[in-house]
Amino acid sequence: MADIWLPSLITDTPQAGFELAITLSRKGVRYTQSDPEVLKKLRPAYAEDADALIASSQVVAINFQTIAAANDYWRK
């Protein structure tokens, strides 16, 4: 993973921050399972499983806490 995929936690808008939280959540998976073939095979299993979707949404929520704090909640 030599390429730069996370140059900054700062985003212009809350929505861009939420999308970055999704990127972080997916990267967390990919560092453990880097084979795109395996990931592709797993995808239908969890994208149609309510428990897995809720668990994914929880990881996004945790990463969004970090990004929102980094951006001082886009208050200004």
Add this chain to the structure above:
Amino acid sequence: MADIWLPSLITDTPQAGFELAITLSRKGVRYTQSDPEVLKKLRPAYAEDADALIASSQVVAINFQTIAAANDYWRK
């Protein structure tokens, strides 16, 4: 997802903040599974499952932490 659904984390009241936390939790699911037909099919399965309801409530709680902090807990 070109439309703007999260212009700000600021809400007028704690209750509006809690409702925004619910929106964020649902969006976290929809970024993973965007097909409304699949989501509709899954809904009865988790809306009548105690574990899934508690897990959903947990994601809401995490997102509410973020929104409450953003609003300085509506202290003023």
Add this chain to the structure above:
Amino acid sequence: MADIWLPSLITDTPQAGFELAITLSRKGVRYTQSDPEVLKKLRPAYAEDADALIASSQVVAINFQTIAAANDYWRK
């Protein structure tokens, strides 16, 4: 849900804050499953299941973090 059930996060005592955390946790469930009949049917299943009780206690703990911070931990 037009009625106001969360006018403030401020409580007089830590114990009242903990009870508000329980209210928030239950509301998180009710926004997903609003039918009181279904909720009533599910209750015995999770109130007598150790895993579900621990999971519920976890949601309360997360909401209590938010409320305790809002009240500056009732330090004064």
Add this chain to the structure above:
Amino acid sequence: MADIWLPSLITDTPQAGFELAITLSRKGVRYTQSDPEVLKKLRPAYAEDADALIASSQVVAINFQTIAAANDYWRK
């Protein structure tokens, strides 16, 4: 639950704070299931189950975050 069981989050030592975190975790369970007979019946099931013990330890960890912050981490 008219009696006062949580007058303050402040404790003299980190260890007393950790023990208060355990009290909070148990209270979170008891607000959902208040029947001592049911709780007694469930206890062996989760006290001898590794997953339930780890989950309990997680709730304690979350409550300890709150109490440690309330006590400014007993730094002074």
Add this chain to the structure above:
Amino acid sequence: MADIWLPSLITDTPQAGFELAITLSRKGVRYTQSDPEVLKKLRPAYAEDADALIASSQVVAINFQTIAAANDYWRK
């Protein structure tokens, strides 16, 4: 549990803080199940179970948040 096992959250290094987080996580388990014979019996079951290992690592991560904050992230 009359003995003092947590006199302070302050450690000299991040690594010592991480090890203290592990101690806290184990103590959280022992307050629920204090019988060393039962704990010994459970150990192989979870130490060779991927889900339990990940869950344990999560409790450590939560406790490490607390200890790292207490130490101001060992910044100085």
Add this chain to the structure above:
Amino acid sequence: MADIWLPSLITDTPQAGFELAITLSRKGVRYTQSDPEVLKKLRPAYAEDADALIASSQVVAINFQTIAAANDYWRK
């Protein structure tokens, strides 16, 4: 574990911080199961299991919160 593997939480970039979060998550596992043979045997089981991958990603997210705060979110 006499060697020093965590001298600091400070990293040059957010991405290096994310990678350190992965290291912390793995260390949390290794303190519970230190036998590399067992870990090797478990790896395929969870690296091809969607739930375990999401759970791993959650631990990384929690550790990244700590590291991001330590680095003041790499704001400067």
